Amino acid sequence: METLSLQNKFNLKELELNALLEITQAINSNLPEQSLYKIYDFTLRGNLNLKKLALYVYDNEWNCKVNFGTTINCFNHPLDECFLDYKTLTQIKDREDVFGEFDFMIPIYHKTDVLAVVFVGDIHIDADDEEMKKSGIRFIQALTNIIIVAIENKKLARQQLEQEALRKELEIASDVQQFLFPEVLPYGMRLKIEASYLPHDRIGGDYYDYIPINQNQFLICIADVSGKGIPAALMMSNFQASLRTLIRQTPNLVEIVNELNYQVLENAKGEKFITFFAAIYDHKLKTLVYINAGHNPPILIDKNGTTLLEEGSTVLGAINPLPFVNEGFITDLDEFLLFCYTDGLTETMDEKEQEFGQERLIQYFKENGKKDLKKIHQDIIINLDGFKGKMGYHDDITMLSCKVDM
Numbered sequence: 001m002e003t004l005s006l007q008n009k010f011n012l013k014e015l016e017l018n019a020l021l022e023i024t025q026a027i028n029s030n031l032p033e034q035s036l037y038k039i040y041d042f043t044l045r046g047n048l049n050l051k052k053l054a055l056y057v058y059d060n061e062w063n064c065k066v067n068f069g070t071t072i073n074c075f076n077h078p079l080d081e082c083f084l085d086y087k088t089l090t091q092i093k094d095r096e097d098v099f100g101e102f103d104f105m106i107p108i109y110h111k112t113d114v115l116a117v118v119f120v121g122d123i124h125i126d127a128d129d130e131e132m133k134k135s136g137i138r139f140i141q142a143l144t145n146i147i148i149v150a151i152e153n154k155k156l157a158r159q160q161l162e163q164e165a166l167r168k169e170l171e172i173a174s175d176v177q178q179f180l181f182p183e184v185l186p187y188g189m190r191l192k193i194e195a196s197y198l199p200h201d202r203i204g205g206d207y208y209d210y211i212p213i214n215q216n217q218f219l220i221c222i223a224d225v226s227g228k229g230i231p232a233a234l235m236m237s238n239f240q241a242s243l244r245t246l247i248r249q250t251p252n253l254v255e256i257v258n259e260l261n262y263q264v265l266e267n268a269k270g271e272k273f274i275t276f277f278a279a280i281y282d283h284k285l286k287t288l289v290y291i292n293a294g295h296n297p298p299i300l301i302d303k304n305g306t307t308l309l310e311e312g313s314t315v316l317g318a319i320n321p322l323p324f325v326n327e328g329f330i331t332d333l334d335e336f337l338l339f340c341y342t343d344g345l346t347e348t349m350d351e352k353e354q355e356f357g358q359e360r361l362i363q364y365f366k367e368n369g370k371k372d373l374k375k376i377h378q379d380i381i382i383n384l385d386g387f388k389g390k391m392g393y394h395d396d397i398t399m400l401s402c403k404v405d406m
Helices: 002-028 033-048 081-085 130-180 229-249 253-268 357-368 373-388
Strands: 052-058 062-068 104-110 113-121 191-198 206-212 217-225 274-282 287-293 299-302 305-308 328-330 336-341 397-404
Touching: 033 052, 033 062, 033 130, 052 130, 081 104, 081 113, 104 130, 113 130, 191 206, 191 373, 206 229, 206 397, 217 229, 217 336, 217 397, 229 253, 229 274, 253 274, 253 287, 299 357, 305 357, 336 357, 357 373, 373 397
Parallel strands: none
Antiparallel strands: 052 062, 052 113, 104 113, 191 397, 206 217, 217 274, 274 287, 287 328, 299 305, 299 336, 336 397
C-alpha cells in the first residue's frame, strides 16, 4: 500500500513537471493570453482532476478568466472584494453565494499588489493523503503564479509598445506644430513683430502667423483651437495651410473667413471650433482691416488711445454659413502697436482663483505702450508669473505684437 502511495506521488510529480514544461513552452512561444488561460484550465482539470475552479484577474477591474464546475457562472459574477484582505491560502466557510461552493481561496501577489485570486474546490488527489493535497494546492499556486506573471509581462510589453507609439506620435505632432509658426519675424525700423509661445503641455492648440502679401501689405493672425493634443495640432496645421493658400488667392478677409469656417466645420464635424483674429495692414494707405472671429479682442494703441478690436463674427467651425461677418476698418493709422493674445493669458488664475483678466493688460499698455516689444513680452510674462503665485498654468499662452513706425 505504501508502494502504491509512493507511485502515486511520483506520477503526480511527473504530471506537474510536464505541465510546467508545457506552460513554459507556451509562454516562450508568445501565445496570446486567452490561449494561456485555456492551457491553465486544461492542465488543472486533467492533471489534478480538479472539479471546481474560478480564477479572477485584475485588469483595470476584477474579471473572472477561468471557471468550471460551479452551479453559478462566475464569468458573470463579480469578485467579492473582501477576499482581497486575505494574504495567504484561506479556507472558505459559511457562504451561501457562488464562493461557498469552493473549499479554498489562494491570493496571487506581486510584491504588495494582489494580481489574481484563485478559488478551488473538490480536490480529488488521493483524498486520504493530506500531504498530496497540500502538494496539489502548492502546484495550483505555482502554476497560477507562472501564468499571471507571464500575462502581466505581456501587458507591460504591450503598454511599452503603446507608449513608444504615442511618443512617436507626439514627436510628429510637436514637429507639425513647430511648422505652424514662422521661422523669422521682421524686426526692423519700420515694422517690428514679436511673438511668445508658452505651451501648457507638449502639444497645444495655438497658432500665430505673419504673412507678407505684397510690398505694401502684410497679414498677421492668431488662433486657438478647442481641445489640445495631437488632434488639435493636426487641425491647426490644416487651418494654417488653408489660410496661406487663401491669402495668395484673395486679400478679402470676409471671403477668407467664410471659407475657413466651412473647412473647419467639414474637418471637425462640429466637434471642435477655432477662435481667430486676422488683420491686414497697408503701409501705403495707412489702413488696418480686421476680422475677429470669436477671439479675445486684441489691443490697439495709437495716437487716439487704446482700442479693443472686436468687430467680426462668431467662432469658426460651429455653424455654416456664419450668421454675420463684419469687417473692422481703421484709417489714418501710421504709427501703432497691436497686441494679440490667446485666452490662456487672461484666464490664468491666482491662488484666490481670480483671473489675470483683460483690464490688467489694458492698464499695462496705457502705462508702457511705448516700450520695446521684446521688453513688453518679458514684462507680461514676469507679471503673469508673479500673479499666479503657486498656481499652475492651465492653458497655452500665446502673444503676438506688431509695431509700425513711420
